[in-house]
Amino acid sequence: MATTLRDIARKAGVHPSTVSRILHNNQTVKISDATRKRILAIAKELDYQPNELARAFRLRKTQTIGLIIPDISNSFFSGISRSIEMSSYNAGYNLVVCNTNENIEKELKYVRNLVNRGVDGLIIATCQNNEKHLLDLREKKIPFVLIDRYFSNFKANAVFSDNKSSAFDAVKTLHKLKHERIAFLRGRPEISTIQLRLQGYLEGLAACGIAQDPELIAGKSFTAEDGYEATKMLLSLASPPTALLTSGNRIIIGALKAIKEFNIKLPDELSIIAYTDDLFTPFLACPLTTISHPLSEMGQKAVDLLLHEINNTNDNATTQIEVKTIFSMRESICELTTCRKTENV
Amino acid sequence: MATTLRDIARKAGVHPSTVSRILHNNQTVKISDATRKRILAIAKELDYQPNELARAFRLRKTQTIGLIIPDISNSFFSGISRSIEMSSYNAGYNLVVCNTNENIEKELKYVRNLVNRGVDGLIIATCQNNEKHLLDLREKKIPFVLIDRYFSNFKANAVFSDNKSSAFDAVKTLHKLKHERIAFLRGRPEISTIQLRLQGYLEGLAACGIAQDPELIAGKSFTAEDGYEATKMLLSLASPPTALLTSGNRIIIGALKAIKEFNIKLPDELSIIAYTDDLFTPFLACPLTTISHPLSEMGQKAVDLLLHEINNTNDNATTQIEVKTIFSMRESICELTTCRKTENV
DNA sequence: ATTCTGAGGGCAATCGATTGCGCCAATCTA
DNA sequence: TAGATTGGCGCAATCGATTGCCCTCAGAAT
Numbered sequence: 223m224a225t226t227l228r229d230i231a232r233k234a235g236v237h238p239s240t241v242s243r244i245l246h247n248n249q250t251v252k253i254s255d256a257t258r259k260r261i262l263a264i265a266k267e268l269d270y271q272p273n274e275l276a277r278a279f280r281l282r283k284t285q286t287i288g289l290i291i292p293d294i295s296n297s298f299f300s301g302i303s304r305s306i307e308m309s310s311y312n313a314g315y316n317l318v319v320c321n322t323n324e325n326i327e328k329e330l331k332y333v334r335n336l337v338n339r340g341v342d343g344l345i346i347a348t349c350q351n352n353e354k355h356l357l358d359l360r361e362k363k364i365p366f367v368l369i370d371r372y373f374s375n376f377k378a379n380a381v382f383s384d385n386k387s388s389a390f391d392a393v394k395t396l397h398k399l400k401h402e403r404i405a406f407l408r409g410r411p412e413i414s415t416i417q418l419r420l421q422g423y424l425e426g427l428a429a430c431g432i433a434q435d436p437e438l439i440a441g442k443s444f445t446a447e448d449g450y451e452a453t454k455m456l457l458s459l460a461s462p463p464t465a466l467l468t469s470g471n472r473i474i475i476g477a478l479k480a481i482k483e484f485n486i487k488l489p490d491e492l493s494i495i496a497y498t499d500d501l502f503t504p505f506l507a508c509p510l511t512t513i514s515h516p517l518s519e520m521g522q523k524a525v526d527l528l529l530h531e532i533n534n535t536n537d538n539a540t541t542q543i544e545v546k547t548i549f550s551m552r553e554s555i556c557e558l559t560t561c562r563k564t565e566n567v
Numbered sequence: 568m569a570t571t572l573r574d575i576a577r578k579a580g581v582h583p584s585t586v587s588r589i590l591h592n593n594q595t596v597k598i599s600d601a602t603r604k605r606i607l608a609i610a611k612e613l614d615y616q617p618n619e620l621a622r623a624f625r626l627r628k629t630q631t632i633g634l635i636i637p638d639i640s641n642s643f644f645s646g647i648s649r650s651i652e653m654s655s656y657n658a659g660y661n662l663v664v665c666n667t668n669e670n671i672e673k674e675l676k677y678v679r680n681l682v683n684r685g686v687d688g689l690i691i692a693t694c695q696n697n698e699k700h701l702l703d704l705r706e707k708k709i710p711f712v713l714i715d716r717y718f719s720n721f722k723a724n725a726v727f728s729d730n731k732s733s734a735f736d737a738v739k740t741l742h743k744l745k746h747e748r749i750a751f752l753r754g755r756p757e758i759s760t761i762q763l764r765l766q767g768y769l770e771g772l773a774a775c776g777i778a779q780d781p782e783l784i785a786g787k788s789f790t791a792e793d794g795y796e797a798t799k800m801l802l803s804l805a806s807p808p809t810a811l812l813t814s815g816n817r818i819i820i821g822a823l824k825a826i827k828e829f830n831i832k833l834p835d836e837l838s839i840i841a842y843t844d845d846l847f848t849p850f851l852a853c854p855l856t857t858i859s860h861p862l863s864e865m866g867q868k869a870v871d872l873l874l875h876e877i878n879n880t881n882d883n884a885t886t887q888i889e890v891k892t893i894f895s896m897r898e899s900i901c902e903l904t905t906c907r908k909t910e911n912v
Numbered sequence: 913a914t915t916c917t918g919a920g921g922g923c924a925a926t927c928g929a930t931t932g933c934g935c936c937a938a939t940c941t942a
Numbered sequence: 943t944a945g946a947t948t949g950g951c952g953c954a955a956t957c958g959a960t961t962g963c964c965c966t967c968a969g970a971a972t
Binding site: 275293301303475482503 | 638656
């Protein structure tokens with residue numbers, strides 16, 4: 223059995239409360255220096271390790287943060303998680319990681335589970351559809367921060383990126399290169415991130431005087447398979463797109479597979495701007511022009527926000543932080559006329 | 568405040584113990600069906616959620632697994648973590664994820680921390696150097712499973728891959744293509760995984776009648792930077808390697824950067840076999856011939872082992888599971904003579 | 913009529929740490 | 943010198959759930 227406060231107290235001939243006060247440097251009650259030193263010595267001798275479970279139970283504070291994300295194996299989330307874990311660790315918190323696989327039922331279960339386990343706060347990349355659980359958290363006064371995705375009809379602490387303007391800029395960039403048939407491979411339409419990118423995309427088209435074409439908006443999930451299927455569909459259109467904006471680390475992988483199968487040359491026959499955070503992009507057959515995220519900044523800011531709320535429970539203000547995506551120009555986009563020429567060679 | 572057993576008991580006019588027995592279907596004491604139904608109804612009405620913290624404290628069982636890995640943002644570990652989390656969830660366990668950044672001090676701290684928090688078991692990708700903490704775990708009878716890395720002088724539950732034979736085979740494959748100057752970009756030498764791969768590499772050379780050249784064994788950490796520096800060094804040798812075996816998802820990224828800078832053509836001027844689990848490898852400028860891991864299988868088996876030990880605390884046997892890596896032939900290796908010819912064009 | 917049995921459920925200790933309150937003795941103040 | 947203060951520490955309740963043991967009462971057995 224591990225040493226407890228009682229063991230130390232017994233050995234020292236004092237009361238456990240005294241030991242507790244000494245070990246946690248509680249100043250509300252005075253303890254003589256002699257006793258203090260004696261207790262500390264005994265604690266060290268017995269290699270006392272506080273039972274954090276008992277503490278947590280008593281104090282109603284677990285020093286634990288719950289992280290709910292769709293998929294830790296997606297480099298966007300694993301990058302953010304890494305940063306969140308580091309920041310949490312530095313602040314003395316542990317991190318419980320939960321994958322929802324974009325399944326709202328699982329998300330709800332996880333939230334309840336984590337609440338029952340008494341996490342001090344939650345960071346959530348919600349799969350949307352439903353914000354009841356968040357209202358519930360608020361009612362229970364359990365701090366939480368949304369990351370990447372949020373609800374427009376529901377103000378909460380949140381960290382996300384400049385989805386709309388980055389998509390808008392991407393379209394403009396492509397239009398400057400003379401592209402007009404620009405497809406958007408979006409991912410899950412329910413996600414706020416995606417809706418904003420779609421908005422940026424549409425407004426971009428409008429700003430460039432390009433008519434919308436619903437056929438060019440494709441995809442319904444974030445999987446590589448969906449990216450693959452959607453790209454095949456796009457490339458099979460009577461009038462296929464000359465440029466592609468893809469949204470999601472896995473989607474572009476599926477898209478590349480389809481492009482390879484169709485034997486389409488990048489960027490000559492198709493320009494691509496991809497939202498992705500994978501590190502391999504510079505070394506691809508056609509190095510991708512990408513929009514990536516400041517993952518470590520996002521994670522850190524999320525933890526900062528959460529800790530602030532944990533430590534200032536009375537402060538009901540919410541903060542929304544928008545971080546800037548990083549546009550990396552590489553070789554996967556080129557001017558349309560050039561492309562056509564190449565095509566004719 | 569959340570509803571407690573007491574609340575239900577009070578409302579039903581019974582003792583909390585009765586409620587507890589009903590809710591957890593404890594059969595050691597008989598409860599009338601009428602009471603049972605009444606209590607269940609009240610529990611539902613009050614939306615009773617057990618305080619898992621209190622349960623954990625009382626039962627000395629947290630339904631939590633600790634996962635200690637070097638870096639969740641490395642796709643090898645994020646893939647395994649994903650699988651571990653899913654298996655844990657299915658078994659009713661939560662997962663606390665900890666990144667050590669290959670720092671043994673941090674690993675020690677984390678182990679102690681998780682033990683103090685009462686995790687039911689641990690899965691550890693140790694950064695090696697030291698196994699004292701594992702002996703300590705064993706003494707405290709806390710179940711744990713090593714993953715990817717283990718200690719040869721210390722039998723424990725472990726899941727790892729066929730490092731030695733895969734490296735051996737890689738060398739043979741390269742030798743069949745007439746390569747004799749085969750470099751090994753290893754990563755952290757302390758890691759058992761690396762030592763085994765090195766052994767396989769050396770035995771492969773021996774089997775092929777190739778003399779060892781210490782110059783061709785490079786690298787000292789798993790970072791992209793180290794991969795970059797080590798590759799530059801290799802490429803600057805008086806007699807540079809004609810083939811490269813890289814070990815680690817990040818290392819190959821650095822290597823590719825160096826190769827690009829040196830303007831070396833793959834595979835003509837350099838053949839590469841890379842240990843990597845990244846999904847982009849098929850789409851690279853030169854699609855990489857890779858050795859990858861069955862991540863999901865590894866995670867699942869680790870959890871299975873751990874749960875077995877958790878549920879059979881008296882069973883002191885340990886199990887070592889070796890999984891097979893996946894060799895994917897792509898375009899980054901070619902016959903040396905061909906290469907030389909290409910070089911002369 | 914008395915004893916026995918088992919169904920049904922209450923009692924209270926326990927897990928380990930924390931903390932408001934109270935107590936005693938020594939020292940200080942007036 | 944009596945009263946006040948304070949340093950130093952103990953007491954016991956508490957957090958919520960669990961569980962071994964005990965109690966009661968009705969019906970069965972003798």
